[in-house]
Amino acid sequence: MTDTRDEAIIRLFHVHKRYGAKAALQDVTLEIAKNELLFVTGRSGAGKTTLLRLLYLGEAVSEGQILVDGMNLSRIPRARVPTLRRKFGIIFQDYKLIPTKTVYENVALVLEAAGRKPSVIPKKVRSVLRIVGMEDRMNAFPPSLSGGEQQRVAVARAAAGDPKIILADEPTGSLDEEAAGLIMSYLDTFHTRGATIIVATHDKELLKRADTRVVQLRDGRLLPPAPV
Numbered sequence: 472m473t474d475t476r477d478e479a480i481i482r483l484f485h486v487h488k489r490y491g492a493k494a495a496l497q498d499v500t501l502e503i504a505k506n507e508l509l510f511v512t513g514r515s516g517a518g519k520t521t522l523l524r525l526l527y528l529g530e531a532v533s534e535g536q537i538l539v540d541g542m543n544l545s546r547i548p549r550a551r552v553p554t555l556r557r558k559f560g561i562i563f564q565d566y567k568l569i570p571t572k573t574v575y576e577n578v579a580l581v582l583e584a585a586g587r588k589p590s591v592i593p594k595k596v597r598s599v600l601r602i603v604g605m606e607d608r609m610n611a612f613p614p615s616l617s618g619g620e621q622q623r624v625a626v627a628r629a630a631a632g633d634p635k636i637i638l639a640d641e642p643t644g645s646l647d648e649e650a651a652g653l654i655m656s657y658l659d660t661f662h663t664r665g666a667t668i669i670v671a672t673h674d675k676e677l678l679k680r681a682d683t684r685v686v687q688l689r690d691g692r693l694l695p696p697a698p699v
């Protein structure tokens with residue numbers, strides 16, 4: 472008999488997150504399977520970013536439990552937080568690239584911080600930049616790139632360390648349709664290579680994809696799945 476629980480890489484049990492009197496998430500229970508690609512949607516303020524932040528201990532839950540790849544986030548000692556964070560690659564809507572470092576350096580920094588051997592870093596950086604079509608711009612500085620190009624570098628940076636989980640917070644929010652489609656195609660590539668991917672988005676074009684599970688937050692609560 473298959474135990475479906477073993478296939479989950481992330482589990483949230485009755486998770487609440489409060490900021491003072493504001494309930495950003497209320498009683499969220501959710502399982503995300505290994506190598507799933509999941510969209511989290513909902514209006515501005517519904518709790519999408521909060522949900523992503525809780526997964527890598529960017530914030531702690533107020534109540535409830537989260538398990539990530541076997542780690543119970545309520546119980547992990549501070550010394551193990553870097554081990555948790557290395558499971559994630561994170562893509563932000565506003566790219567968050569370092570403007571004074573080149574494209575190459577922005578990606579290499581993540582690998583250096585993760586303690587990768589210096590001898591393997593150049594090959595790895597070139598390989599992820601090649602996937603997102605930015606290898607020929609590796610000596611450019613982010614301010615000289617378009618928004619779509621910066622986001623492609625941000626995707627490469629998130630994927631460079633071969634994280635088990637990639638979180639993307641409105642990754643196409645400031646891009647036109649064509650650039651947004653490219654970003655999603657690169658995320659699909661890393662998904663095919665085995666990553667679990669969670670995308671928080673309002674982008675109606677992305678949400679039209681028939682093959683991807685969509686969960687919806689409203690005022691911090693997860694809506695029940697729509698009947699099929």
Ligand SMILES: Nc1ncnc2c1ncn2[C@@H]1O[C@H](COP(=O)(O)OP(=O)(O)OP(=O)(O)O)[C@@H](O)[C@H]1O
Pocket residue numbers: 490493494495513514515516517518519520521522
């Ligand atoms: N650090 C914080 N302090 C206080 N309130 C916060 C904080 N972070 C989020 N909130 C509140 O929690 C609620 C959920 O915010 P969150 O950023 O998760 O929403 P979101 O769905 O990601 O919205 P958007 O699509 O606009 O990014 C909002 O009402 C927000 O104002």
